[in-house]
Amino acid sequence: MQRTPITFYPGPAKIYPQIAQFWYEAYQEGILSINHRSSEFEQIYQKVVVGFRQKLNLPSNYHLFFVSSATECWQIIAQSYKNLAFLHFFCGSFGEKWYKVSQQIPDRQASETDFVCWGFNQPLSLEILKNYKKIPQLIAFCQNETANGTCVSFEIIAHVHQKFPEALIALDLTSSLGGVSIDWQHTDIAFASVQKCLGLPAGLAVLICSPKAIEKAQVLGQRNYYNNILNLYENAQKWQTTHTPNVMNIFLLSKVLEILPNILQTQAMLEVRATDLYNFFETHPLFQPLITAKSNRSATVIAITALQEKNIEKSRILAKSQNIILGKGYGGLKNSTFRIANFPQIDAQEIALLKDFFANFS
Numbered sequence: 001m002q003r004t005p006i007t008f009y010p011g012p013a014k015i016y017p018q019i020a021q022f023w024y025e026a027y028q029e030g031i032l033s034i035n036h037r038s039s040e041f042e043q044i045y046q047k048v049v050v051g052f053r054q055k056l057n058l059p060s061n062y063h064l065f066f067v068s069s070a071t072e073c074w075q076i077i078a079q080s081y082k083n084l085a086f087l088h089f090f091c092g093s094f095g096e097k098w099y100k101v102s103q104q105i106p107d108r109q110a111s112e113t114d115f116v117c118w119g120f121n122q123p124l125s126l127e128i129l130k131n132y133k134k135i136p137q138l139i140a141f142c143q144n145e146t147a148n149g150t151c152v153s154f155e156i157i158a159h160v161h162q163k164f165p166e167a168l169i170a171l172d173l174t175s176s177l178g179g180v181s182i183d184w185q186h187t188d189i190a191f192a193s194v195q196k197c198l199g200l201p202a203g204l205a206v207l208i209c210s211p212k213a214i215e216k217a218q219v220l221g222q223r224n225y226y227n228n229i230l231n232l233y234e235n236a237q238k239w240q241t242t243h244t245p246n247v248m249n250i251f252l253l254s255k256v257l258e259i260l261p262n263i264l265q266t267q268a269m270l271e272v273r274a275t276d277l278y279n280f281f282e283t284h285p286l287f288q289p290l291i292t293a294k295s296n297r298s299a300t301v302i303a304i305t306a307l308q309e310k311n312i313e314k315s316r317i318l319a320k321s322q323n324i325i326l327g328k329g330y331g332g333l334k335n336s337t338f339r340i341a342n343f344p345q346i347d348a349q350e351i352a353l354l355k356d357f358f359a360n361f362s
Contacts, residue, residue, distance in 0.1 A: 006350050007325040010301045010341040016199040022255040031251045042239035044254050051257025059184050065207045065232040066245045070174045073191035073207050074101040080222050080229040082108050087136035088115040093331040095142030120148045121293045126159055138168045144176035147330040149303030150296045154183035161186045179300045181267045188213040199345035204249035266344050274299040274342050286311050290337050302340040309336055
């Protein structure tokens, strides 16, 4: 029997190996058939929230909702807060896509959706806002850009928040939630799909709101769209959802949270491993990290380029023949990069095999 490939694709990514056991447990206990308005489901929902508070340090007064994907969250936020002036920060494809979704909401003026964009190897500085005269009411960051392996530090986010203290801070955490400790003090809205650092199958996302975000949604009163923040919040008060959710994945999330260490421990491990991988490729004769500005480097998604572009495709094909799956580049970087997921469910032995493959690549 062929062994399971070792995948470094940054989403959908490798799942936690315990998922098979949890899946069988769900089947045995009838979880696959429970009603989403039942007390059994409500208990699972509560377990997830408890897990987020204990393992991801989510504040006790923050609210967690279930939706289908991080992409859906872009639309929910844009619709629920459409009367606010948005300012998007991005340096990659997914951040730009979020900006365009916000811009295209009906009845929303283009002037109400602004952006700050910088090169992925250009360190982000508050100088970029020196001549910015507008007062944004919702500031959106793609905190970890899966497309090119960059991140925005929470220090920068905090500084921007201090400059605009009345604004809501919204973070796309799709490839960092579960791998990076979140500065909740400077986060009002956060969301992520579960198929990356949380190590689950695709098909579920969490959307998190601070009390300030809920209060602002209540003042605005936007209910023209079904999956609005208010509808999600009101259902969550009963430990229910606005729709028939992915009950199986919510159950799996509750079980994965039980086995995880605290996020501070996970983050420390991933940072050490990321530093090791960046150092490895910096000294490689054929490959190098795409992100040379160290302050911009993601710890969870590592983008690699080659001195000769032909070696990108060659490495992916040869790796696959050895049962190692590298993540393709994305968007305009599709042919010139590959991406390595440095997610917590990937173990040290798999990282060693990856390094051994590239040490012998020629």
